[in-house]
Amino acid sequence: MDKNQFSTPLSLRNIQISDTFWKNEMELVRKEVIPYQWEALNDRVEGVAPSYCMRNFKIAGKMNKEKGRLGAAYVEPKYTFRGFESLPEDPDHLEDKFYGFVFQDTDFSKWIEAVGYSLTQHPDAELEKLADSAIDIVCEAQQEDGYLDTYYIINGKDMIFSNLRDHHELYCFGHLAEGAAAYYQATGKDKLLKAAERFADYIDSYFGPEDGKCKGYPGHEIAEMALVRLYEVTGKQKYLDLSAFFVEERGKKPYYFDKEEHPDVVDKSPEGIRYAYNQAHLPVREQKEAVGHAVRAVYLYSGMADVARLKNDDSLYEACERLWDNIVNQKMYITGGIGGTHIGEAFSFPYDLPNDTAYAETCASIGLVFFARRMLEMKPDAKYADVMERALYNGILSGMALDGKSFFYVNPLEVNPEACHKDERKFHVKPVRQKWFGCACCPPNIARLLSSIGSYAYTENDDTLFVHLYIGSTLTKKIGDREADINITSQFPWNGDVQIKVRAKDTGFKLALRIPGWCDNYQLADEESYEITQKNGYLYLSKAWTEEDVVDISFPMRARLMVCSAAVRENIGKAALMRGPVVYCLEEKDNGKNLHLLSVKPDTTFTVMEEQIAGTTIRKIQLNGSRMAAEDTPCNGLYSPLGTETREDVTLTYIPYYAWANRGENEMQVWTSVLQ
Numbered sequence: 001m002d003k004n005q006f007s008t009p010l011s012l013r014n015i016q017i018s019d020t021f022w023k024n025e026m027e028l029v030r031k032e033v034i035p036y037q038w039e040a041l042n043d044r045v046e047g048v049a050p051s052y053c054m055r056n057f058k059i060a061g062k063m064n065k066e067k068g069r070l071g072a073a074y075v076e077p078k079y080t081f082r083g084f085e086s087l088p089e090d091p092d093h094l095e096d097k098f099y100g101f102v103f104q105d106t107d108f109s110k111w112i113e114a115v116g117y118s119l120t121q122h123p124d125a126e127l128e129k130l131a132d133s134a135i136d137i138v139c140e141a142q143q144e145d146g147y148l149d150t151y152y153i154i155n156g157k158d159m160i161f162s163n164l165r166d167h168h169e170l171y172c173f174g175h176l177a178e179g180a181a182a183y184y185q186a187t188g189k190d191k192l193l194k195a196a197e198r199f200a201d202y203i204d205s206y207f208g209p210e211d212g213k214c215k216g217y218p219g220h221e222i223a224e225m226a227l228v229r230l231y232e233v234t235g236k237q238k239y240l241d242l243s244a245f246f247v248e249e250r251g252k253k254p255y256y257f258d259k260e261e262h263p264d265v266v267d268k269s270p271e272g273i274r275y276a277y278n279q280a281h282l283p284v285r286e287q288k289e290a291v292g293h294a295v296r297a298v299y300l301y302s303g304m305a306d307v308a309r310l311k312n313d314d315s316l317y318e319a320c321e322r323l324w325d326n327i328v329n330q331k332m333y334i335t336g337g338i339g340g341t342h343i344g345e346a347f348s349f350p351y352d353l354p355n356d357t358a359y360a361e362t363c364a365s366i367g368l369v370f371f372a373r374r375m376l377e378m379k380p381d382a383k384y385a386d387v388m389e390r391a392l393y394n395g396i397l398s399g400m401a402l403d404g405k406s407f408f409y410v411n412p413l414e415v416n417p418e419a420c421h422k423d424e425r426k427f428h429v430k431p432v433r434q435k436w437f438g439c440a441c442c443p444p445n446i447a448r449l450l451s452s453i454g455s456y457a458y459t460e461n462d463d464t465l466f467v468h469l470y471i472g473s474t475l476t477k478k479i480g481d482r483e484a485d486i487n488i489t490s491q492f493p494w495n496g497d498v499q500i501k502v503r504a505k506d507t508g509f510k511l512a513l514r515i516p517g518w519c520d521n522y523q524l525a526d527e528e529s530y531e532i533t534q535k536n537g538y539l540y541l542s543k544a545w546t547e548e549d550v551v552d553i554s555f556p557m558r559a560r561l562m563v564c565s566a567a568v569r570e571n572i573g574k575a576a577l578m579r580g581p582v583v584y585c586l587e588e589k590d591n592g593k594n595l596h597l598l599s600v601k602p603d604t605t606f607t608v609m610e611e612q613i614a615g616t617t618i619r620k621i622q623l624n625g626s627r628m629a630a631e632d633t634p635c636n637g638l639y640s641p642l643g644t645e646t647r648e649d650v651t652l653t654y655i656p657y658y659a660w661a662n663r664g665e666n667e668m669q670v671w672t673s674v675l676q
C-alpha cells in the first residue's frame, strides 16, 4: 500500500449534484421513497406488509418507562432460537410485543441515513422536524447502559448477544451508527450520534480481546464499517480497534458460532465449508474466494478495506484485493449484480451465473459499490471505479422503478413471467417491481445510496481531486489554506462529453480523471496546456490554473456487443449489448413474445434513438437480428434435424436494463444468441 495514493470522499456538504440523470434519481428518492418509507415504517401503507419498526421502538420506550431500564453484563451465551420473524396472531389486535424481522430497527436507520444525505442537497425544515421526532422515539427506547435493539429490549435482555450468527443485533447497531453519523454530518445534530456512541460503548465493553470479554463477531456484517465511520466522525480510537477486533476474530478456530449451539438452524454453507454463509469459515486473510451470503460478504470486505487503510495493513489489503478480483473475474454479472443463487442469497461456485434464476440482490450490488469506493480510497485504479459505475447504472438502478414507486429485490437477467408464476425454482424472481417487502432491506438501501451518490463520484487528498464517476456537480476542494471550485457538466450515460470548469488559481491542484474501461480513445481538448501523467486508468492533469480554466474531455460511447468468458456455461454463443456504462436488454413490449427465439447478427449496425419510457427519457438501440419461426418447434414435435428451422430478419429493439419492467409484466432478456 502506498499511503501517498490514499484519498477520502468529499463531504456531501461540499458537493451539489446538478446532473440531469442522477439528480432525477435523487429527486425520486426525496419526493417518493423517503416519504413513502416513513409511511411504511409506521405501518400506514395499505396492502403492504407492516414494518412494525416505529411501533417496536415505541413499545421498547414504553417498557423502559414502566419497568425501568435494565442492564445486563456479559455471560457466556446459551442459545435459544427464537426465529427471525414474529407476526401477530390477529393483525387487528396487536399486543405490546416485538413484531417483524429481528432486524426491523434497521428500517428506521436506513431511512434516517437517506434523510441526512438528502438534507445536504435539499434543506427541508419539515422533513428535519419529522426526523428529529423519529429520533426522539428511537432514543426513548435506549436502555440506561446504552443497549439499543428493540428485539431484545422487548423480549428480554437476558438473551442479548446469544445468537450473533443469526440475530442481527450487531447489524442493527451498524445501521444505527451509519444513520446517526449521516444525520449528524448533515445537520450538526448529535442526539442520535450520541445514542449510537453509547450503544457502541456498550458493545465495546462486551466484546474485545481482553480477558472476560466476548470473542464473538457479527453474523451479518456491517458493524465493521460502521464502527470505522463512528471513529472517523468522533475521532475515538476504540471504535476503530473494535472494528479491527471483529475483522481479526472472524473465522478463527474453534469457531465462535459453534459455541452458540443452534440445534434447530440449518447451516446454509456450501458443503464442507462451515460458516461460509457468514464468511466465518476462515480467518479473513486466508479467504481467497467470495462465498456465502453476498450482502454480508461485501459488507465485510468493505469493513476489511476500511481497517486495512486506517491500520496501514498490507496483508489485509492484499486479502481485499484477492477477494475483489475473485468477485469481478468469476462471480459478477455484466450488470454488476452479485449472488448467483437464491439459496442463502449467496455467491455460487466460480462462473456459475445463471440468468433466469439469478439472485443479484439490489443490496449486494450496493455493497459492491461500498467495497469499490473503499478500494479506491487506498488505490486510485479505474478497475474499481469501472465496477462501481457498472453496478450503479445497471444492477442497482434496476432495483427501483422509473417513477420511484416500486422496487426489485432480485435482479435477474432473463425473465419469462410464466416461469416466475409456475416454476418453484424461480419464485424468488418477480416479473414486476413490488411496492415494498416484508423484509424491506433493498428499497431503503437504494435510498441511502442514491442520496449520497456524490461521495462515490469523487475522492480527494491534499492536492488531487479524483473524478471516479462523471456526475454533474459543483464542488469545493480544500488545498492547504485555499480552495478550488470545480464545476462538472456531463451528459452521462448517454453522451461521453464532459466539461470541467476549474477555479484554482495559485494552488498545487491536480485533477485525476478516470478513463472508463469501456472507452477506447478519449479526446482531451488543448492537451498541450497540461502536464499529463497517466496511471492505473487515471489521467492526472496539472497546470498553472487560473480563475477560469475549462477542461473539455470526451469519452466516445460506442454501442458494442459483448461476450462472456467461455467459462460461463449460460452465455456461450450469446452476446449482450452495452453502450458506455449502460447494459441493454430486450423486452417483450418492443420485440414480441418468446425472446429466446431471437438472435443478433454479429455484423449489425446500431441505431441509437431517444425514447420515453414511463415519462423518462432513455436511449433505445436498434440492431439487426433474426427470429426463429416459433411454429418450427411445437408443430414438428420436440426434435428435428439441424437445418430444418426457419428464420426471418427482424429489427431488435433494446432498452437500458435498468428501465425494464416499467411497462407492465413481460419477458426480458440480456444475453441473446448470436447468429453465426
Ligand code: FUB
Residues within 6 Å of the ligand: 103, 220, 295, 296, 345, 361, 363, 439, 441
Ligand atoms: O439479513 C438482513 C438483510 O435481509 C440481508 O442483508 C438481505 O440479504 C436480507 O436477507
Ligand code: ZN
Residues within 6 Å of the ligand: 361, 362, 363, 364, 409, 440, 441, 442, 443, 445
Ligand atoms: Zn436487500
